[in-house]
Amino acid sequence: MFAIAKREFFQLFKGFKSIAIILMLLVPTYYFAKFSSMFESALELTPDEADMAHSAGLLVVMIVFGQLFVMGLSHDTMNREMHERTMRFLLTRTSRKSIVAGKFLGILAFWFACITVSHVIIAIFSHRFDAFTFFQLMGLIACQVAFTVLLSTVVAVPALTMFMSIIAGILLPILGYWLAYTSNPWFSWMKYVDPNYYLVREDYTFLLMYVDAFILLLLSYVFFRRRGC
Template identity: 50%
Template sequence: MYVIGKREFISLFKGIKSIMIIVIFLVTSYYSAKFSNLLMSGIELTAREAENIYTVGLLTLLLLFGQLFVMGLSHDSINREIHERTIRFLVTRTSRTSIIFGKFFGIWLFWFICLTISFLVTSIFAQRIDVFIYSQTMSLLTYQIALTLLLSVLIPKPGFTMFLGIMVGLSFPIIGFWVSVTSNVWVSWMKFITPYYYLNRENYSFLMIIFLAGIMLFIANLIFKRREC
């Protein structure tokens, strides 16, 4: 599992798309923190909001485009191996469960490092790191990674997951925010399976996001075990 995770982690740093996303993260973190005082002077904020104003740019970026970024880099993490038939070599060396969780670990570690560095950049201006906000954001990324792996297992063609990744990445935040606030009884139940409902709460509800990610990984593993390679 760790060998697969290490391989996935290193491969993510090699692509031009990865470099571009890392640059976007760092630039957004730096300038949103640097010019946060302009936002504080323009609107009235509570004490809690004023403390977290330094991370508003980074959080907005992840809420709106986090799913798009994750799927853009890892939409074919599993089905690429199946399509190129390298999965046959992997399954002779390790279990399918190790492949799934190794892939997840490698992708998760990549985003963990990106997020940690971004928060360190904002801490230069804020003189602190809000562990609660950091944990919420990491739980969101964990959910997005698990969803990406699930779709990569469900859909066998990498080309289709690339297209679907763009569609899901752009539409998922919109739908997620809508179902978390709508009063429509036919769709309001969906808020309990999206991360945005739990992110709106100032308690440890974000742990439910990690639980949902675990469920998606469990489903992905069950499907992958039964798939012909």
């Protein structure tokens, strides 16, 4: 499991696409954190609002583009192995459960590194490490990674998951925003399934995002166990 996670982790740092996404994550984080003091004085923000201003760039990027970034890099994490017939080799060395868990942990570790660096940048300017926001974001990313692994397990064609990742990356944030503010009783309850809903709450309900991620990962294992390789 850990060998698979290690390989997945280092593979994500290779290629122009990975570097571009890391830059798109870190650059807004840096400039929002750097110039947030200007907003504090101009808008007369409270201390809590000032802390939020420092991390606003990172939050906006991950809420709007997070799913697109995660799926853009890892949409074929499972079906690539099936398509290239390397999955059979992996199954001779380890279990299906370890493969799913290893893929998930490797991708999550990559984003853990990115979010940690982003928070270090924020801490340089805000002079504090916002652990609450950090674990909120990691909960969101855990859901996004688990959903990506699930999609890559269910859909066998890498080219198709690439197309679906673009659609999902665009539509899911829009759908989440609509669900958060709709008054339609037929749909309003669905906001509790959307991880973005817990990201804007200032309580520990964000821990439910980790539960959601576990459920998605469990579904990935169930589908993978039934799929022939």
